[in-house]
Amino acid sequence: MRIGILSFAHLHAEGFQAGLRGIPGVELVGFSHEVGEEGRRFAAQFDLRWFPRHRDLLAEGLDGVLVCSENSRHLELVQMAAEAGLPILCEKPIEATLEAARAIRSACENNGVPFMTAFPMRFAPSTIALRKTIQGGQLGKIYGVNGVNHSEMPDHHRPWFADKALAGGGAAMDHIVHLADLLRWQFDAEVVEVYAELDNLFYPQQVDVDTAGLLLVKLSNGVQASIDCSWSRPKWYARWGHLKMEVVGERGLSVLDSFAQHVHLYSRSSRPYSWAGFAPDSGQAMLEEFIGSIREKRPPCVGWNDGYQALRVVAAAYESAASHQPVALGIEG
Amino acid sequence: MRVGLVGSGVMGEVHAAGWRTTAAELVGVYSQNAAQAERLAEEQGVKRFDGLEALLKAVDIVDICVPTYAHKAAVLAAARAGKHILCEKPIALSVKDGEEMIAACNAAGVRLFIAMVLRFFPQYRLSRQLIEKGQIGSLGVMRLKRVSAPPNWAEGGDNWYTDEARSGGMVVDLMIHDFDYARWLAGGVERVFARLNRAEEGHGQYAQVILRHKSGPMALIEGGWAYPKGMFRTSLDISGTDGLIEWSSDSAGPLQTFTLSRDGNGAGVNIPVAGLSEDPYALEIQHAYGAIVGNQPFEVTAEDGLEALRIALAAKQSIATGKAVSL
Numbered sequence: 001m002r003i004g005i006l007s008f009a010h011l012h013a014e015g016f017q018a019g020l021r022g023i024p025g026v027e028l029v030g031f032s033h034e035v036g037e038e039g040r041r042f043a044a045q046f047d048l049r050w051f052p053r054h055r056d057l058l059a060e061g062l063d064g065v066l067v068c069s070e071n072s073r074h075l076e077l078v079q080m081a082a083e084a085g086l087p088i089l090c091e092k093p094i095e096a097t098l099e100a101a102r103a104i105r106s107a108c109e110n111n112g113v114p115f116m117t118a119f120p121m122r123f124a125p126s127t128i129a130l131r132k133t134i135q136g137g138q139l140g141k142i143y144g145v146n147g148v149n150h151s152e153m154p155d156h157h158r159p160w161f162a163d164k165a166l167a168g169g170g171a172a173m174d175h176i177v178h179l180a181d182l183l184r185w186q187f188d189a190e191v192v193e194v195y196a197e198l199d200n201l202f203y204p205q206q207v208d209v210d211t212a213g214l215l216l217v218k219l220s221n222g223v224q225a226s227i228d229c230s231w232s233r234p235k236w237y238a239r240w241g242h243l244k245m246e247v248v249g250e251r252g253l254s255v256l257d258s259f260a261q262h263v264h265l266y267s268r269s270s271r272p273y274s275w276a277g278f279a280p281d282s283g284q285a286m287l288e289e290f291i292g293s294i295r296e297k298r299p300p301c302v303g304w305n306d307g308y309q310a311l312r313v314v315a316a317a318y319e320s321a322a323s324h325q326p327v328a329l330g331i332e333g
Numbered sequence: 334m335r336v337g338l339v340g341s342g343v344m345g346e347v348h349a350a351g352w353r354t355t356a357a358e359l360v361g362v363y364s365q366n367a368a369q370a371e372r373l374a375e376e377q378g379v380k381r382f383d384g385l386e387a388l389l390k391a392v393d394i395v396d397i398c399v400p401t402y403a404h405k406a407a408v409l410a411a412a413r414a415g416k417h418i419l420c421e422k423p424i425a426l427s428v429k430d431g432e433e434m435i436a437a438c439n440a441a442g443v444r445l446f447i448a449m450v451l452r453f454f455p456q457y458r459l460s461r462q463l464i465e466k467g468q469i470g471s472l473g474v475m476r477l478k479r480v481s482a483p484p485n486w487a488e489g490g491d492n493w494y495t496d497e498a499r500s501g502g503m504v505v506d507l508m509i510h511d512f513d514y515a516r517w518l519a520g521g522v523e524r525v526f527a528r529l530n531r532a533e534e535g536h537g538q539y540a541q542v543i544l545r546h547k548s549g550p551m552a553l554i555e556g557g558w559a560y561p562k563g564m565f566r567t568s569l570d571i572s573g574t575d576g577l578i579e580w581s582s583d584s585a586g587p588l589q590t591f592t593l594s595r596d597g598n599g600a601g602v603n604i605p606v607a608g609l610s611e612d613p614y615a616l617e618i619q620h621a622y623g624a625i626v627g628n629q630p631f632e633v634t635a636e637d638g639l640e641a642l643r644i645a646l647a648a649k650q651s652i653a654t655g656k657a658v659s660l
Contacts (some may be wrong), residue, residue, distance in 0.1 A: 015371055094548070103556075142559070143537070143539035144530055144539050150474070195526045195543065197526075197543055198523075199549065201473035201474065201551070202573075212474050216526065223530070224528040224529075224530055224541060226543075230474045230572065233577060234572075234575070234576055234577050248480070248539050248560070250532045250533070250559075251561075253561065298396060322660075323656050325656060326526070
């Protein structure tokens with residue numbers, strides 16, 4: 001099976017290229033990247049074939065593509081891939097605007113290609129086990145969830161993460177979707193109300209996007225949940241950040257710390273102190289699902305609607321932060 | 334100075350032990366629950382008074398550890414008698430009551446200390462000192478947690494904590510600690526949004542509150558009577574432009590003891606255990622006593638206690654209306 005990566009702009013492309021090469025029967029044909037200097041550098045760094053134009057990669061007779069561009073360029077690449085008839089795994093968030101996200105659906109439907117939103121946290125053993133715990137009723141009726149997805153500012157990996165035109169926003173655009181998606185999936189429910197405080201509290205002199213964010217959302221089943229999407233971890237933190245969910249129920253409490261499995265590393269290189277993880281790689285399990293769905297000619301287990309619903313929460317958060325009041329979300333899609 | 338204790342419940346016991354670490358003379362205790370007061374008086378080897386007026390005549394300082402709804406009457410009586418006052422938090426059930434209490438003490442020329450004990454917990458004090466020294470730059474996002482099991486009294490006890498009309502409920506009684514702490518770190522609050530879910534049966538409840546401070550920082554405050562029996566978790570996570578402070582009660586203390594069996598009796602309200610030597614309840618009483626004797630200002634004023642109450646009541650209003658509340 002021949003797979004290509006459209007754009008190497010997203011940091012996760014680095015992990016995905018290694019992951020794809022580890023899946024038996026998958027041939028990673030190469031990647032396209034239209035900024036020449038960067039393309040050459042990534043090609044050398046990862047020993048990959050580089051296509052300076054997306055069209056040239058799409059002409060290689062592929063079976064599927066990953067879209068790893070900046071958020072606001074997802075639509076353009078998805079349209080090209082859809083017209084080429086290829087199944088797509090697209091980085092999160094699905095796009096920078098709801099309008100563009102809806103255009104992604106049209107492009108995929110019109111060309112009859114499956115679309116998968118990259119939500120790797122659905123494939124972590126810890127989140128899968130938590131879902132069983134919740135749905136099995138062990139915690140009783142759930143009061144609420146304390147959700148944390150705070151991190152360092154990712155701009156030193158890729159500056160566009162803090163560029164509003166390319167990312168569509170800052171920390172809120174970057175991080176809300178993971179927990180929004182996990183909440184929807186854990187509870188089989190939709191987010192029906194969003195309150196948010198968003199501001200640029202951490203890097204006011206350096207970037208022009210929101211870097212601090214706290215949300216309180218309500219789900220259609222009455223569960224309340226907080227989401228901390230802030231870029232509040234210092235750049236000298238022991239790791240990029242955290243994904244945590246504390247689920248508080250009438251009969252019990254579950255504390256999810258998805259990256260809890262780590263050794264404490266003190267090294268002269270890179271960070272003086274860091275947490276080196278030894279948990280299973282959920283990104284790899286996500287890639288295997290994408291490849292499996294192509295092989296078995298079935299829809300992937302995470303689709304367009306999941307990416308879209310998560311982006312609706314982000315859009316509502318920006319609206320709430322501007323109005324200083326909660327924003328209701330009707331059921332849509 | 335001579336000290337009299339009003340109230341003989343859990344906090345009365347804790348405060349009595351705190352007074353024992355000072356040079357003050359604990360004279361006696363008065364409580365409406367005579368049997369409970371008798372037990373405490375016996376334990377402490379002090380007198381049990383039959384009435385509040387009798388106690389007020391015999392002391393210089395009154396330490397009020399009665400349920401919240403009874404704070405106002407006790408404070409006003411002590412002020413009328415010209416006695417200095419320590420009063421458990423929350424100061425009162427309404428801002429108006431709190432204002433009257435403060436005014437009465439000012440008019441009577443007596444000191445009023447509200448026992449906002451969180452400010453005397455060493456990890457919370459240290460964190461504030463580090464922030465004051467500029468170790469983490471300007472404040473950004475603060476995360477504060479305080480979730481316990483529902484208050485659980487011995488058989489036949491009066492579970493007034495769970496009676497919203499008498500305690501203000503969990504948001505006022507428990508979360509006020511972190512509202513005060515957030516305000517101590519980041520100053521006045523501009524906006525409050527809160528949500529609370531309740532158990533279908535019993536007193537279980539869980540709340541999450543977002544504060545936006547006038548100076549810019551934001552806070553997520555989590556509070557609840559929602560955990561299984563015996564659990565009480567607290568944590569702080571305070572991030573700024575130049576750094577971060579993290580602490581959680583999940584981390585091990587200086588001594589952990591594991592035994593084969595655990596007997597079932599215990600206090601009705603869970604109180605977090607700090608280090609072994611620095612009991613924050615004793616520290617707050619030492620501080621209040623020292624400030625009264627030396628005529629020095631309190632580190633936490635009655636007005637601070639009142640402002641924390643104002644935030645808590647705004648959170649309740651937000652929970653009731655579903656809207657953000659501007660202060």
